[in-house]
Amino acid sequence: MPKFKNWISAARLRTLPLSVSGIIVGSALGSDKPIWQTSIFWLAILTTIGFQVLSNFANDYGDGIKGTDDNREGEKRLIASGVISPKQMKRAMAITALITLTIAILLIYQSFGSDDFMHSLLFFGLGIVSIVAALKYTIGNNAYGYYGFGDLFVFLFFGLLSVLGSYYLFTHQLQWDLLLPASTIGLLSMTVLNLNNMRDIENDAKNNKNTLVVSLGTKKSKIYHYFLMLIALFLAVAFTLFHYNSPKQFIFLVAFIPLLLNLITVFNNKTPILLDGELKKVALSTFLFSILFGLFI
Numbered sequence: 001m002p003k004f005k006n007w008i009s010a011a012r013l014r015t016l017p018l019s020v021s022g023i024i025v026g027s028a029l030g031s032d033k034p035i036w037q038t039s040i041f042w043l044a045i046l047t048t049i050g051f052q053v054l055s056n057f058a059n060d061y062g063d064g065i066k067g068t069d070d071n072r073e074g075e076k077r078l079i080a081s082g083v084i085s086p087k088q089m090k091r092a093m094a095i096t097a098l099i100t101l102t103i104a105i106l107l108i109y110q111s112f113g114s115d116d117f118m119h120s121l122l123f124f125g126l127g128i129v130s131i132v133a134a135l136k137y138t139i140g141n142n143a144y145g146y147y148g149f150g151d152l153f154v155f156l157f158f159g160l161l162s163v164l165g166s167y168y169l170f171t172h173q174l175q176w177d178l179l180l181p182a183s184t185i186g187l188l189s190m191t192v193l194n195l196n197n198m199r200d201i202e203n204d205a206k207n208n209k210n211t212l213v214v215s216l217g218t219k220k221s222k223i224y225h226y227f228l229m230l231i232a233l234f235l236a237v238a239f240t241l242f243h244y245n246s247p248k249q250f251i252f253l254v255a256f257i258p259l260l261l262n263l264i265t266v267f268n269n270k271t272p273i274l275l276d277g278e279l280k281k282v283a284l285s286t287f288l289f290s291i292l293f294g295l296f297i
Contacts, residue, residue: 002078002083002084002088006078006083006084007084007092009078010056010057010060010078010084010089010092011053011056011057012053012056014279014280014283015052015056015283016049016052016053017283017284017286017287018158018189018192018283018286018287019048019049019051019052019158019162020045020048020049020287020290021158021162021185021188021189021286021287021289021290022048022158022159022161022162022163022166022182022185022186022189022290023041023044023045023048023162023163023166024287024290024291024294025163025166025181025182025185025290025293025294026162026163026164026165026166026167026178026182027040027041027044027166027167027169027170027294028293028294028295028297029163029167029178029181029294029297030166030167030168030169030170030171031170035294038170039110040107040110040111040169040170041166043103043106043107043110044107044166044169046103047100047103047104047107047127048162050096050099050100050103050104051100051130051131051134053096053100054093054096054097054100054131054134054135055133055134055137057089057092057093057096058093058134058135058137058138058139059137059138059145060077060078060079060080060084060089061079061086061089061090061093061138061139062137062138062139062140062143062145063077063079063080063138063209064077064078064079064080064086064089065079065086066138066207067080067207068138068203068204068207068209093135097131100127100131101127101128101131104123104124104127105124105127107123107169108120108123108124108127111123111169111170111172112172119172123165123169126161126165130157130161133153133157137150137153145209145211146208146209146210146211147210148210148211148212148214148215150193150197150211150212151190151193151194151212154186154189154190154193155183155186155187155189155190156186158185158186158189159182159183159184159185159186159187159189160179160182160183160186162182162185163178163181163182163185163186164178164179164182177239177242177243180235180236180238180239180242181235181236181239181293181297183231183232183235184232184233184235184236184239184289185286185290187228187229187231187232187235188228188229188232188259188282188286188289189286190228191225191228191229191232191259191262191282192279192282192283192286194212194213194221194224194225194228195225195266195275195278195279195282196279197211197212197213197214197221198213198218198221198222198225198266198269198272198275199272199273199275199276199279200272201213201214201218201221201272202272212224218272222266222267222269225263225266226263226266226267229259229260229262229263233256233259233260236252236289236293237250239297240252240297243297246296248296249296249297251292251295251296252289252292252293252296254288254292255285255286255288255289255292256285256289258281258282258285259282259285259286259289262278262281262282262285265278266278
């Protein structure tokens with residue numbers, strides 16, 4: 001039986017701050033009181049963490065059984081190394097999905113009560129879709145992560161669904177300008193995935209994992225990376241200007257200092273594996289952005 005620390009490793013805890021960034025932003029925009037005082041916020045955080053851990057387990061399983069991780073550099077994968085068996089990982093995925101769905105049901109009930117059946121059904125459906133998306137990233141013959149669609153799904157789930165969904169859970173309504181901060185989180189999440197795929201470009205290409213980076217090549221992937229980061233900054237500034245009250249609202253720009261430094265690192269990089277350390281920097285900077293943006297917007 002794998003040790004607890006091995007399951008912690010498979011859960012990839014360093015990905016969790018990024019996964020909850022959209023919840024922080026959407027909840028801060030939608031709540032009329034400090035978000036840490038609300039049960040909806042904490043249930044949404046737990047639900048999102050559950051989906052992220054499920055996705056990480058599924059990625060380890062899918063890439064592991066396909067042999068994609070057999071010779072990868074960087075962080076160890078548990079299926080490929082034989083520490084966790086495919087059967088054990090499948091059981092862990094089933095348990096994680098069940099627990100996460102249970103928390104999601106509690107979240108839906110807390111937001112809509114027992115009378116609003118249509119909204120409850122809609123969000124339950126989104127929960128099921130999130131589980132399927134987590135599993136299908138690398139699992140199966142038609143895993144979308146192997147055909148360059150990972151970036152699109154990250155934008156949709158980490159950005160739009162996370163921010164707009166959490167906002168709706170509080171307010172039961174939407175505003176068009178919320179697409180700006182939702183897109184900012186989505187684009188920053190895509191930069192993390194892009195870094196991950198630039199780091200793994202050689203191994204992915206050898207194993208027919210045709211990520212967007214593999215399709216574009218290193219040079220164009222760097223240009224794509226600059227585009228994602230700068231558009232994310234532009235949209236955050238634009239939203240703040242639309243809702244301007246005080247200079248302190250721009251304190252979130254502090255979080256963009258390491259993000260912009262990342263662009264220099266990416267520009268100068270010639271050894272993909274050296275980008276591994278940038279993943280944590282960009283993920284934590286996005287998390288910092290979400291806190292500063294949420295506190296002062």
